[in-house]
Amino acid sequence: TTARLTLDPAFRIGPVDPRLFGSFVEHMGRCVYTGVFEPGHPLADADGFRTDVLELTRELGVTLVRYPGGNFVSNYRWEDGVGPVEDRPARLELAWRSLEGNSFGLNEFMAWAAKAGVEPMMALNLGTRGVAEALELVEYANYPGGTRLSELRRAHGADKPHDVRLWCLGNELDGPWQMGHKTAGEYGRLAAETARALKRFDQGLSLVACGSSNSGMPTFGAWEAEVLEATYEMVDYVSLHAYYDPSDGDVDSFLASGADMEHMIRSIAATADHVGAKLRSDKKIKLSFDEWNVWYQSRFNGESSLEWTEHPRLIEDSYDVTDAVVVGSLLITLLRNADRVGVACQAQLANVIAPIRTEPGGPAWRQTIFHPFALTARHARGEVLRVEPECATIPTAKYGEAPAIWATATHDAATGAVIASLPVIVLYLVAQRWVIEGISRSGLKG
Ligand code: AHR
Numbered sequence: 001t002t003a004r005l006t007l008d009p010a011f012r013i014g015p016v017d018p019r020l021f022g023s024f025v026e027h028m029g030r031c032v033y034t035g036v037f038e039p040g041h042p043l044a045d046a047d048g049f050r051t052d053v054l055e056l057t058r059e060l061g062v063t064l065v066r067y068p069g070g071n072f073v074s075n076y077r078w079e080d081g082v083g084p085v086e087d088r089p090a091r092l093e094l095a096w097r098s099l100e101g102n103s104f105g106l107n108e109f110m111a112w113a114a115k116a117g118v119e120p121m122m123a124l125n126l127g128t129r130g131v132a133e134a135l136e137l138v139e140y141a142n143y144p145g146g147t148r149l150s151e152l153r154r155a156h157g158a159d160k161p162h163d164v165r166l167w168c169l170g171n172e173l174d175g176p177w178q179m180g181h182k183t184a185g186e187y188g189r190l191a192a193e194t195a196r197a198l199k200r201f202d203q204g205l206s207l208v209a210c211g212s213s214n215s216g217m218p219t220f221g222a223w224e225a226e227v228l229e230a231t232y233e234m235v236d237y238v239s240l241h242a243y244y245d246p247s248d249g250d251v252d253s254f255l256a257s258g259a260d261m262e263h264m265i266r267s268i269a270a271t272a273d274h275v276g277a278k279l280r281s282d283k284k285i286k287l288s289f290d291e292w293n294v295w296y297q298s299r300f301n302g303e304s305s306l307e308w309t310e311h312p313r314l315i316e317d318s319y320d321v322t323d324a325v326v327v328g329s330l331l332i333t334l335l336r337n338a339d340r341v342g343v344a345c346q347a348q349l350a351n352v353i354a355p356i357r358t359e360p361g362g363p364a365w366r367q368t369i370f371h372p373f374a375l376t377a378r379h380a381r382g383e384v385l386r387v388e389p390e391c392a393t394i395p396t397a398k399y400g401e402a403p404a405i406w407a408t409a410t411h412d413a414a415t416g417a418v419i420a421s422l423p424v425i426v427l428y429l430v431a432q433r434w435v436i437e438g439i440s441r442s443g444l445k446g
Helices: 051-060 071-075 106-116 131-142 148-155 184-201 222-231 251-255 257-278 321-336 370-379 413-418
Strands: 012-015 022-024 064-067 091-093 098-100 119-123 166-169 206-209 237-244 286-294 341-347 356-358 364-366 383-385 393-396 400-403 406-412 424-430 435-440
Touching: 022 286, 051 106, 051 356, 051 364, 051 370, 064 106, 064 341, 106 119, 106 131, 131 148, 131 184, 166 184, 184 206, 184 222, 206 222, 222 237, 222 257, 237 257, 237 341, 251 257, 251 321, 251 393, 257 286, 257 321, 286 321, 321 341, 321 370, 321 406, 406 413
Parallel strands: 022 064, 022 341, 064 119, 119 166, 166 206, 206 237, 237 286, 286 341
Antiparallel strands: 012 383, 091 098, 356 364, 383 406, 393 400, 406 424, 424 435
């Protein structure tokens, strides 16, 4: 079998946005507690952050981290997680049926994000709460001082405003499993009013409206259309979530997950553009793929802890090489669509379907899926080039004929000028069961 790839630096898709290499820290299972945060661990720093996990996070090349959920955020009171730790309440956490002690909250997350060198992306509770609470959180987090909430933050030890630029208007509110689940009409109205108020506070905030929880939802596409009709001029992104499940043993379909993700991206971009056309707007809504990964979801079976315990072990999937190839192909897909996808977060960072695993009191280690992420985050720079492989197709049960080669390329003109005035092309190919990373320093002409 032969395959041909044509690369030309003149055929550009768009710049590589660093925000494509995001991750996600949710108060779920052991992502926060005994994941990134474990006071008393031999490697914990003065703030209780595990320095082994911080080092792996930096090595992974993560640029941005979404927090605090996920399903968790839809019934979360952010006030519970700030102020003196001894005064913080324990709560029943309903999304994952766990006990939440609240010793980690907004200010701890911001301190951790600064140490990890990542941009924070905050999610607001638009499930059980509304416009007023969202405004209060944003004022607490971002206003410099002199008002009740900004002074409260300062009294809590965070003198400087956190200046969070990116905010999710809730999480997966189309899902009946969500606390405060809503119809598209109900959510669209709430998201629009919250966005309007937040932009009065600060026109420069970037806001993400909730799209569908997954492409199998009965309202997929229709939900985005109705929500965007209500919010179009006030939001910047619409979210997408997708998890690929290898459990049924259909390896060919699983390896074609990238093609399915691309179909999903193009469907939602078309839906957003349709709304833009109806509204006669020149604005383009970008996509925030703020949850994606491989997840052995059929093993999960709606898992939540039966007992009310603190940070139970939830969905701690162990990954193999095939999973790593699929994660690589999903990263390729995000790059191939860099003209529309402006934010992406692999879910999650530690322990919960994660590239980094830990044991309480014990070691932290890299899973197989760590490596394609770290390689891509390290090498993808400059402009993404259009690559349309000429290759055979492979029949798949789930997605029909899928290309045997899934590829992207980035061209870093700046680095090229430094290295003997030649452009550098970093090329990742994912074929059926193997991965090649090749670096070509051929002097391509425009
Ligand atoms: O990442 C795990 C969960 O998957 C998140 O809490 C939720 O948003 C999604 O359904």
